[in-house]
Amino acid sequence: MAVEQVQEVRSPRALVWQRRRASAATHWRTFRRDRQGMVGLGILSFFVVVAIVGPMFIDPAAIEPATADGPLLAPPSIDYPLGTDNFGRSVLLLMVQGARISLLVGFTAAFGTMLIGSSIGITAGYFGGTRVDTMLNAVTNWFLVLPWIALAIALTAVIGPTLVNVIVVIAITSWASTARLVRSQSLSVKERPFMERSRALGAGHWHMITRHVLPNVFPILFANAVLMIALAILSETTLSILGLGPANAISWGRIIDDSFSAGALSAGWWWWLIPPGVAIMLVTLSFTMVGFALDEVLSPRLRSR
Amino acid sequence: MGARRYVGRKFLQALLTLAFVLTFNFVLFRVLPGDPVGLLARSQRLTEQDVAALQAELGLDQPIARQFVTYAGQTLTGNLGVSLRSAREVTATIWSRIGPTVLLVGLGTLFATVIGIWIGIKGGWRRGSTFDTTSLYGSLALYSIPEGWLGMLLLLVLSGMLGLFPAGGFETGGETGVARLVDVLDHLFLPVLTLTLGYVGQYAIIMRSSMIDVTHEDYVTSARAKGVPEHLVRRNHVVPNAFLPTFTLIFLNFGFVLGGAIVVEAVFSWPGLGLLTYDAINQLDYPVIQGVFLLSSAAVIAFNLVADITYGYLDPRVREA
Numbered sequence: 001m002a003v004e005q006v007q008e009v010r011s012p013r014a015l016v017w018q019r020r021r022a023s024a025a026t027h028w029r030t031f032r033r034d035r036q037g038m039v040g041l042g043i044l045s046f047f048v049v050v051a052i053v054g055p056m057f058i059d060p061a062a063i064e065p066a067t068a069d070g071p072l073l074a075p076p077s078i079d080y081p082l083g084t085d086n087f088g089r090s091v092l093l094l095m096v097q098g099a100r101i102s103l104l105v106g107f108t109a110a111f112g113t114m115l116i117g118s119s120i121g122i123t124a125g126y127f128g129g130t131r132v133d134t135m136l137n138a139v140t141n142w143f144l145v146l147p148w149i150a151l152a153i154a155l156t157a158v159i160g161p162t163l164v165n166v167i168v169v170i171a172i173t174s175w176a177s178t179a180r181l182v183r184s185q186s187l188s189v190k191e192r193p194f195m196e197r198s199r200a201l202g203a204g205h206w207h208m209i210t211r212h213v214l215p216n217v218f219p220i221l222f223a224n225a226v227l228m229i230a231l232a233i234l235s236e237t238t239l240s241i242l243g244l245g246p247a248n249a250i251s252w253g254r255i256i257d258d259s260f261s262a263g264a265l266s267a268g269w270w271w272w273l274i275p276p277g278v279a280i281m282l283v284t285l286s287f288t289m290v291g292f293a294l295d296e297v298l299s300p301r302l303r304s305r
Numbered sequence: 306m307g308a309r310r311y312v313g314r315k316f317l318q319a320l321l322t323l324a325f326v327l328t329f330n331f332v333l334f335r336v337l338p339g340d341p342v343g344l345l346a347r348s349q350r351l352t353e354q355d356v357a358a359l360q361a362e363l364g365l366d367q368p369i370a371r372q373f374v375t376y377a378g379q380t381l382t383g384n385l386g387v388s389l390r391s392a393r394e395v396t397a398t399i400w401s402r403i404g405p406t407v408l409l410v411g412l413g414t415l416f417a418t419v420i421g422i423w424i425g426i427k428g429g430w431r432r433g434s435t436f437d438t439t440s441l442y443g444s445l446a447l448y449s450i451p452e453g454w455l456g457m458l459l460l461l462v463l464s465g466m467l468g469l470f471p472a473g474g475f476e477t478g479g480e481t482g483v484a485r486l487v488d489v490l491d492h493l494f495l496p497v498l499t500l501t502l503g504y505v506g507q508y509a510i511i512m513r514s515s516m517i518d519v520t521h522e523d524y525v526t527s528a529r530a531k532g533v534p535e536h537l538v539r540r541n542h543v544v545p546n547a548f549l550p551t552f553t554l555i556f557l558n559f560g561f562v563l564g565g566a567i568v569v570e571a572v573f574s575w576p577g578l579g580l581l582t583y584d585a586i587n588q589l590d591y592p593v594i595q596g597v598f599l600l601s602s603a604a605v606i607a608f609n610l611v612a613d614i615t616y617g618y619l620d621p622r623v624r625e626a
Contacts, residue, residue: 014418026393028460048316062432078433083330087543089494109557138321141318141322142322142325142326145322145560145602145606145609146326146560146605147560147561147563147564147602147605148560148561148562148564148604149560149561149563149567149601150560150563150597150598150601150602151598151602152565153582153586153594153598154566154594154595154598157331157342157586157589157594158333158334158591184397212373230449234449234451235450236462237453237454238448238451238452238453241451241453241454241568241571241572241584242571242582242586243583243586243587244586253451256451256453256454256457260572265457265460265461265464265472268461268466270461273454273457273458273461274458276454277450277451277454277455277457277458280449280450280451280454281446281449281450281451282449284448284449284450285445285446285449288448288449289445291612
C-alpha cells in the first residue's frame with residue numbers, strides 16, 4: 001500500500017494492525033455489495049438491538065408467573081399485541097426477554113465452540129503428521145461421529161439444565177466440525193515459505209501458532225463462527241422442546257416448550273406458539289445468509305466463480 | 306492401498322470409536338457429579354440405608370476398574386440394566402420401540418433425499434435460473450426452521466384448527482387389516498412430512514453445490530467439445546460425479562436425522578425411541594437415557610462405516626487418502 005510508505009517509522013505491531021484495519025475495510029466494501037448478506041445483517045441488527053435495549057424497559061414483575069396481572073390466554077389485542085400466556089404474561093414481553101437469552105446462548109455457545117474447535121484444530125494442524133496430530137484427530141473424529149443430540153441429552157440430563165450448562169453442552173457437542181476445518185487450513189498454512197523463514201529466525205511454537213497460523217486461519221474461523229451461532233440457537237430450541245432447555249431463563253425455545261406443554265396445539269393458542277418459532281427462523285436464516293456472504297468475501301476461491 | 310486393507314482399517318476405526326463411546330458412557334454416568342445412585346437419590350429421595358443397599362446391588366462399592374469390566378461385559382452381551390420407572394429391562398424396552406422409529410426415519414430420509422437431490426440437480430444445472438434462486442432461498446428457510454416447532458405448527462393448523470389429521474400417536478386403535486394400515490398411514494403423514502421438510506433443504510443445497518463444482522471439471526468440457534448432447538452430459542458425466550459427496554452426506558447426516566426424529570416423535574407422541582427418550586428425560590430414567598445414547602451412537606458409527614466402505618468402492622481415489 002502506497003500510504004504506508006509516506007508515514008513515519010512505526011513499531012511492527014502498529015504496522016500489522018494498520019494492515020489488518022485496511023484489509024477489514026476492503027472486506028467490508030465487498031460484503032456491502034452482497035445483497036443477501038446485507039439483508040441478513042439488517043435483520044440481525046434489529047434483533048440484537050431488541051435483545052440489548054428491550055429488557056431494560058420490561059418490569060420484571062410483568063414476566064414473573066406469580067406477579068403477572070394480564071388476562072389469561074387472551075388473543076392479540078391493543079394492550080397485548082401478541083396476546084398473553086397461561087400466567088397472564090404478555091407474549092410480546094416474553095419475546096423481548098427471550099431475544100436476549102436466545103442470542104446470548106447463540107453467541108456464547110458459538111464462542112465456546114470456536115475456542116475448543118480452533119485450539120484443537122490449530123494444534124493438530126500445526127503439528128500435522130506427528131503423534132499429537134494423530135491423537136487430536138482421533139478425538140475429533142470421535143466427536144464428529146457421535147450423534148450430537150444423544151450426547152447433549154445424556155450430558156444435560158447428568159449435569160442439569162441451567163443456562164450455563166446448556167451453553168457448555170452445546171459447545172462440547174459442536175466443536176468437532178470446526179476443529180476439522182481449522183486443522184485442514186492450518187496444515188496448508190504450515191507449508192508456506194514464511195513459516196520456514198520464521199522458524200529459521202528462531203521463532204518458537206507459541207509465536208508461530210499465534211502470530212502466523214492463527215491470523216491466516218482467522219477469516220475461515222470467522223465465517224464458521226457466524227454459521228455456528230445459527231446452529232447453537234437451533235440446538236437450544238431442540239433441547240428446550242425436549243424439556244432440557246435452560247430451566248432458569250426464558251428463551252424462545254422455552255416459550256415454544258411452555259406453549260406446547262400447556263396444550264396450545266389442541267386449544268389453538270396460535271399467538272403463543274407462532275412468534276418464537278418465527279423469530280428463531282428469522283435469526284437463524286439471517287446468520288446463515290451473513291455466514292455464506294462472509295464465506296464468499298473471505299475465501300477468494302469462491303468469489304472468482 | 307488395497308481394497309481389503311482399506312476396509313480393514315475403517316472397520317478398526319469404527320471399533321475404536323465404539324470403545325470410546327462405551328468408556329464415555331461409563332465415565333459420564335459414574336464419575337461426573339453423581340454416580341447412578343446419587344442421581345437416583347436426587348430424583349427419588351432415598352434414605353442412607355437405601356443408598357447403601359442400592360450401591361451394593363449395582364456393584365458401586367467395588368473398585369472402579371472392576372466396575373468398568375463388569376459394565377463393559379454386561380453392555381457387550383446386551384444387558385443395559387433395568388429402567389428405574391417401569392422396572393423392565395432397558396434392552397427389551399428399546400427393542401420394542403425400534404420399529405416405529407425406523408419407519409419414521411426411513412420414510413422421512415427417503416423423501417427428503419429423493420426430493421432434495423432432484424431439486425439440487427435441477428437448480429445446480431441451471432444456476433441462477435428462477436427455479437434455482439427460489440429453491441435455494443426455500444432450502445435456506447427450511448434449514449432455519451426448528452423441526453419440532455414445524456411439527457407443532459402443522460399440528461396446530463392441520464389437526465387442531467382444520468381437523469384434517471389425528472393429533473398424534475401411532476394408531477386410533479380397534480382397527481384391523483386394511484383399515485388399520487390406512488389409520489397408521491394417517492397418523493404417519495404429518496411426522497414424515499415434518500422430517501422431510503426439515504431435511505430436504507440440506508440435501509438440495511449440497512447436491513446443488515456439488516453439481517456446480519463438477520460442471521467446471523475438464524471432463525465435462527471435453528464431453529461438450531466432442532459433441533455430447535447437453536442432457537446426456539448432465540445424465541452421464543455430471544450427475545454421477547456430483548452424487549458422490551451427497552451420498553456420504555446422507556449417511557453422515559443420519560445422526561442429525563435421528564436427533565430430529567427424537568423431537569418430532571415427542572411432538573407427535575409417535576411411540577418410537579424418540580418418545581421413549583423424551584419420557585425418560587422427564588422421569589430422570591437414567592438407564593434408559595444411557596441405553597438410547599449407546600444404541601444411537603452405535604447406529605451412527607455403523608452407518609458411517611457403511612458410508613466409508615461404499616464410498617471407497619464408488620470412488621477409489623479416497624482409498625489413497
